[in-house]
Amino acid sequence: MNFEKYLAEMVALLRKLVETESPTHEKEAVDRVGAILTEASQKLGATVTVYPQKERGDHIVAEWGGPPPQPLSQKEKEEKGGILFLGHMDTVFPLGTLARMPFYEKDGKIFGPGVQDMKGGLVIGLTAIAALQDAGEMPARPITMLFTSDEEVGSQTSRVLIEELAEKSALVLVMESSLPDGALKTWRKGVGDFTLRVQGRAAHAGGAHAEGRNALEELSHQILAIQKLTDYEKETTLNVGVAQGGTASNIVPDFAQAEIDLRIMQLVEYERVALALKNLRPVLEGASIEITGGLNRPPMPFDALMEATFGKAEKIAQKYGLGLRAGGSGGGSDANFVAPLGVPVLDGLGAVGEGLHSSREYIFKSSLSERSDLLSALLRDW
Numbered sequence: 287m288n289f290e291k292y293l294a295e296m297v298a299l300l301r302k303l304v305e306t307e308s309p310t311h312e313k314e315a316v317d318r319v320g321a322i323l324t325e326a327s328q329k330l331g332a333t334v335t336v337y338p339q340k341e342r343g344d345h346i347v348a349e350w351g352g353p354p355p356q357p358l359s360q361k362e363k364e365e366k367g368g369i370l371f372l373g374h375m376d377t378v379f380p381l382g383t384l385a386r387m388p389f390y391e392k393d394g395k396i397f398g399p400g401v402q403d404m405k406g407g408l409v410i411g412l413t414a415i416a417a418l419q420d421a422g423e424m425p426a427r428p429i430t431m432l433f434t435s436d437e438e439v440g441s442q443t444s445r446v447l448i449e450e451l452a453e454k455s456a457l458v459l460v461m462e463s464s465l466p467d468g469a470l471k472t473w474r475k476g477v478g479d480f481t482l483r484v485q486g487r488a489a490h491a492g493g494a495h496a497e498g499r500n501a502l503e504e505l506s507h508q509i510l511a512i513q514k515l516t517d518y519e520k521e522t523t524l525n526v527g528v529a530q531g532g533t534a535s536n537i538v539p540d541f542a543q544a545e546i547d548l549r550i551m552q553l554v555e556y557e558r559v560a561l562a563l564k565n566l567r568p569v570l571e572g573a574s575i576e577i578t579g580g581l582n583r584p585p586m587p588f589d590a591l592m593e594a595t596f597g598k599a600e601k602i603a604q605k606y607g608l609g610l611r612a613g614g615s616g617g618g619s620d621a622n623f624v625a626p627l628g629v630p631v632l633d634g635l636g637a638v639g640e641g642l643h644s645s646r647e648y649i650f651k652s653s654l655s656e657r658s659d660l661l662s663a664l665l666r667d668w
Contacts, residue, residue, distance in 0.1 A: 287417055287421060287659060287662060289413070289417060289654075289655035289656075289658045289659050290655055292413050292416065292417060292655065292658065293651075293654060293655050295413075296409050296410075296413050296654045296655070296658070297391075297396070297651070297654070299322075299326065299409050299412070300389075300396065300401065300405060300406060300409045300654070301389050301398075302322060303319060303322060303323075303400075303405040303408065303409065304384075304389045304398040304399065304400055304401050304405055305384060305389055305398075306318050306319050306322060307377070307379065307381050307382075307383060307384060307399065307400075308343070308375055308376055308377055308400070309376065309377060309378070309379060309380050309381060310342065310343075310376040310377070310378070310435070310436055310438045310439050311439075312381055313339070313341060313342060313343050313435075315343075315381060316342070316343025316344075316375050316376050316435045317343050317344055317435075319343070319375040319405075320336070320343055320344055320346045320375060320433065320435070323346055323348075323375065323408065323412075323433050324336070324346055324348075326412055327346075327348035327412065327431065328348075330350070330412065330415050330416055330419065331350065331419070332348035332349055332350055332431070333348070333349045333350075334346060334347065334348050334349075335347045335349070337447060339435060339443050341443075342376075342435045342436045342442075342443050343375060343376065343435030343436070344435065345432065345433065345434050345435055345443070345444055345447055346375075346431075346432070346433040347430060347431070347432050347433075347447075347451070348430070348431040348433070349428065349429070349430050349431075350415065350424070350428065350429040350430075351368070351426075351427070351428035351429060352428060363454075363455075363456050364456055365456075366426070366427065366456075367427065367454070367455055367456030367457075368427050368428035368429060368430055368454065368455050368456060369425070369427055369428075369429050369430070369455060369456065369457045369458075369459065369665060369668065370429075370430045370431075370432065370451050370452055370454075370455040370457070370458045370459070371411050371429070371430065371431040371432065371458075371459050371460075371461060372432055372434070372448065372458060372459070372460045372461065372620045372621070372624075373404060373407055373408045373411060373431065373432070373433050373434070373460075373461040373636075374404060374433070374434045374435070374436070374437030374438070374441075374444075374620070375405075375408070375433050375434065375435055376434075376435050376436060376437060376438050376439075377399055377400035377403065377405075377438065378403075378438050378643050379399035379400060383399045384398075384399065386645075387399050387645050389401070391651065394650060394651050394652065395639070395648045395649065395650060395651065396648060396649050396650075396651050397646075397647065397648045398647070398648075399647065400647070401637070401639070401647055401648060401649050402463045402636075402637055402639040402640070402641070402642045402647050402648065402649050403462070403463055403642040403643065403647070404461060404462050404463060404636050404637075406463065406636055406637030406639070406649045406653075406654065407461030407462060407463060407635065407636025407637060407657075408433065408461060409654065410461060410635070410636055410637060410654060410657045410658050410661060411431060411459075411461050411661065412431075413654070413658040414658045414661035414662040414665060415429065415665075417658065417662050418662050418665060418666065423662075423666050425665050425666055425668070427456065427668070429665065430451060430455070432444075432447065432448065432451055434447075434448070434620070437619070437620055440479075440582045440583070441583075441620055441623070444620075445620075445623055448620050448623050448624070449623055449624075449627060452623070452624045452627055452629050452631075453627055453629065455629060456629075456630070456668070457595075457629075457630045457631070457632070457664075457668055458621070458624045458629055458630065458631040458632070459631075459632055459635050459661070459664065460619055460620060460621040460624075460631065460632065460633040460634070460635065461635055461636040462619050462621075462633055462634055462635075462636050463634065463636040463637050463638065463639060463642060463649070464634040464635070464636065464637070464638050464653075464657075465613045465615070465634060466638070466639075466640050467611065467613070467638075468609075468611065468638045468653070469611035469612060469613035469634065470596065470599075470610065470611070470612055470613065470632055470633060470634040470635065471613060471614055471615045471619070471621070471633040471634035472588050472592050472596050472612040472613065472614060472632075472633070473551075473585075473586055473587055473588040473592070473614035473615075474583075474585065474586040474614060474615050474616075474617065474618055474619060474621060474622055474633065475521070475549040475550060475551055475585055475615070475616045475617070475618065476548075476549070476550045476551070476553070476556065476581060476583055476584045476585035476586075476618065476622060477547070477548065477549060477581070477582050477583040477617070477618040477622070478547075478548030478549075478550070478556060478559075478560075478579065478580060478581040478582060479545070479546070479547060479548070479579050479580075479582055480545075480546040480548065480563060480577055480578065480579030480580070481543060481544070481545055481546070481577070481578050481579055482505070482508060482512070482543060482544045482546060482566075482575065482576075482577045483541070483542075483543045483575065483576045483577075483578075484501040484502075484504045484505045484508065484531070484541065484542045484543065484568075484573060484574070484575050485501065485540065485541060485573065485574045485575075485576075486498065486499035486500055486501030486503075486504060486538070486539060486540045486541065486542070486570070486572070486573050487499040487538070487540055487572060487573075488537060488538055488539070488540035489537075489538040490536065490537070490538075491535070491536045491537060491538055492536060495538065498538025498540075499538070499540070499570055499571075499572040499573045500538050500539060500570070501531050501532075501539045501540055501541050501542035501573065502531045502532055502539050502542045503570060504542070504568055504569060504570045504573040504575065505529060505531060505542040505543070505544055507569040507570075508544070508566060508569075508575060509526045509529070509544060511566060512524055512526060512546060512563070512566075513526065515558075515559050515562055515563075517555070520550075520551065520552065520555055521549075521550070521551040521552075522548075522549065522550050522551070522552075522555045522559065523547075523548070523549045524546060524547070524548050524559065525546070525547045526544050526545070526546050527545055527546075527547055528544060528545035529542070529543070529544040529545075530542065530543055530544075531543065546563075546579070548581075549616055550581075550585055551585050551587065552585065552587075553584065553585065556581050560580070560581075563577050564577070582618070583618035583619075583622035583623065584622055584623070584625070584626050585622065585625075586621055586622045586624075586625035586631070586633070587625070588612070588614065591625075591628065591630060592625070592631075594630075595630040595631065595632060596610075596612050596632065598668075599632055599664060602663050602664055602667045602668070603660060603663060603664075605663070605667070606659070606663045608656075608659065608660050608663065610660070613634075615634075619633055621633035632664075635657060635660070635661055635664075636657065637649035637650070637653045637654060637657060638650050638653035638656075638657070639653070
């Protein structure tokens with residue numbers, strides 16, 4: 287299919303989405319993006335349902351083709367089940383970022399906050415639908431697009447909806463950006479977040495130093511113990527990325543805390559680390575520690591199901607002269623919620639670019655049409 291004729295419209299919609307800033311914590315801002323996507327979906331004939339949220343932006347579900355009249359068997363789901371798109375509307379950039387980081391094109395690239403993560407992917411998904419409709423090649427399978435509002439902070443309000451829709455689907459396509467070389471993300475690490483809080487005893491650093499229990503000193507002991515839980519051979523890493531404590535140099539601090547990031551490829555590693563963190567004990571007499579948190583996103587391994595899913599996608603791509611490569615990422619996405627359900631999932635089908643979450647974030651303009659071509663092929667032939 288010739289997607290070049292859609293390119294100007296794609297860039298126009300992308301500009302509109304990017305210039306509608308949508309940081310996760312700004313509900314009204316995210317809802318403005320939701321309104322744009324609702325209008326775009328309805329123009330393509332979708333039935334749109336809004337799932338209202340109190341603190342986050344509302345989640346949007348656009349559907350083409352109705353659900354089956356009765357539950358499908360596993361075989362029937364594979365043959366007739368729907369295809370679910372996952373995409374998020376929120377970005378990591380605060381309101382006002384456009385003033386120093388505007389949307390612009392240069393040397394075949396498109397720059398702007400959220401252009402890669404992941405508003406480019408949203409445009410690609412809608413364009414694939416439009417092209418299939420224009421060609422009279424919409425698949426018989428029902429198609430659903432879920433636009434969520436809180437992926438950048440762990441999908442706390444959208445996870446249940448993601449899992450509910452995924453379990454009914456024959457295939458889930460996640461419109462996150464690809465790897466820099468265009469490869470799909472066929473494995474992802476699981477992600478955990480923990481907070482360690484230390485309670486000590488305040489005292490004057492000069493007149494009563496011995497009476498104090500330095501919470502920062504205790505935190506330092508605990509950080510060293512936590513970092514030792516990293517196991518590179520098992521691809522498990524722990525990173526204490528934020529530490530806070532104390533108010534003045536002449537006061538023995540009575541409180542300190544640290545934020546801990548965990549990445550795993552195996553669930554058994556989460557169990558090992560969680561137990562070790564639970565068993566941490568204070569080193570200083572009179573100090574106390576508390577650790578909270580857990581696994582936010584389970585790992586998405588390159589297992590037999592992923593191998594078969596990617597293999598089928600690769601054959602479809604080859605049929606149309608399109609290249610497809612497999613890769614992986616240490617970061618998580620909503621695909622991590624789908625994989626444990628035993629539902630085929632492909633991630634990284636969005637735009638190709640680099641610099642996500644930074645002032646250098648960009649996509650290659652040509653990838654808008656190229657990825658739409660790939661996506662339409664998957665929809666048509668799956």
